[in-house]
Amino acid sequence: MSSHETDPSGRLHGLDALRATALLLGVVLHASMSYFPVTIWIVPDTDNSPVASAVFFAIHLFRMTSFFLIAGLFAHMMLHRRGTTGFIKDRMSRIAGPLAAFWFPALAAIIAGLVWMAAIRNGGAIPTDGPPPPPLTIETFPLTHLWFLWVLLILYAAMLVLRAPFALLDRDGGWGRFVDRITGALIGPWTPAVLAAPLAAAFWLAPDWVPFFGIPTPDTGLVPNATALTAFGTAFGLGFLLDRRRDLLVRIERLWPVFTVVALGVGAAAMVMLGGPVPELTPVADPELKAPLAAVMALAVFASTLAVLSLALRFASGHSAVRRYLADASYWIYIVHLPLVLVGQILVVNETWPWFVKFGAVIAGTMAVSLLTYELLVRHSFVGRWLNGRRVPWRRHADPELAPAE
Secondary structure, eight states, X not given: OOTTSOOTTOXXXXXXXXHHHHHHHHHHHHHHGGGOSSOOSSSOOSSOOHHHHHXXXXXXXXXXXXXXXXXXXXXXXXXXXXXXXXHHHHHIIIIIHHHHHHXXXXXXXXXXXXXXXXXXXXXXXXXXXXXXXXXXXTTTOBOGGGHHHHHHHHXXXXXXXXXXXXXXXXXXXXXXXXXXXXHHHXXXXXXXXXXXXXXXXXXXXXXXXXXXXXXOOOOBSSSOXXXXXXXXXXXXXXXXXXXXXXXXXXXXXXXXXHHHHHHHHHHHHHXXXXXXXXXXXXXXXXXXXXXXXXXXXXXXXXXHHXXXXXXXXXXXXXXXXXXXXXXXXXXXXXXXXHHHHHHHHHHHTTOOSOHHHHHHHHHHHHHHHHHHHIIIIIXXXXXXXXXXXXXXXXXXXXXXOOOOOO
8 A cells, every 4th residue: 555545544654654753853853962063052962973963964954844744735634624613623722732731841841951951060050140041022932842833833824814715716626626737747856946946045035044954943933934934834835735636646656766866965965065064053144155055955955855755655655553653652752852852961961971872872761751651641541632633542452543633
């Protein structure tokens, strides 16, 4: 069975696996940041390597654009099944609700990690002469790693507003058929270049763009930066259109060798243009350098996004109990992982282990605690129903498949 097909329950296994992978790679990405050869993180470790920053760079290229592409596809699927009112109720419960419930505990835990690390640097005593926190404004609001929920809500609202007049006027389906033809023309070996064009322009126009980080993470402020909205909105829109044309997933699947080769080649070229895996963390100002960097980085983002999408469709289309479990757990894992990563990094910061041992220990510890709490506190409780749309009983002889949550 291919992932563009649904099983009798309607579940899209390959796309579900890609969404879960995007969330779980957040653990790896944040764990790697302690081991950069330059300081960028709350817990900088003296045991470090350019390999860690290369891992970060590779993951950051495709992770969130892939997530938002899948989110757009599942949004159209849910809107079609439940209607506008049902869609809004579900998203308010399972996206806005967790953001409201978990934002403050996550922020408090991150601040505790900051204080703990500051005390370690200060010989064990909490320093009292630090700068005051910035005033809480629309521009400075700390969304933490839960920013993706806020951006999802913005994209859902934009989707409903933009769709409304077409749904009202398109009584005979003519406009929809026209859009479907445009979507069909969009999908081919040229797709990454077409999608990259607006993102390249956004990179070029951003005055403080740091090329190593690609899409600036909109984790601060209630108004996301224009570059992030361009990238994630483009990915979300493509996913929304693809759900109208499920047949195009077959075409994407067949193009996996092309997309993968292009992604590896352009990604490597971007790394070379950046001077290697030791990141330069200053904005690029030279127009002669910024223009080609913007073009190559934008192409690398969407080539890698289409590559992982096609690979998921090609190689993760069948049912797997392990992948299904991790897909169910991934939302909870992402919500709780960042404070756990911080704790792990702080616990090993003074150890004399090689960086990769610390890196692996932080990932393993975070995953172990996250999965244990998921199994004991979430999966079989009302929290599981809240986050995943279902509660799995403690004892069951069958595991009926349900449609994807997003």
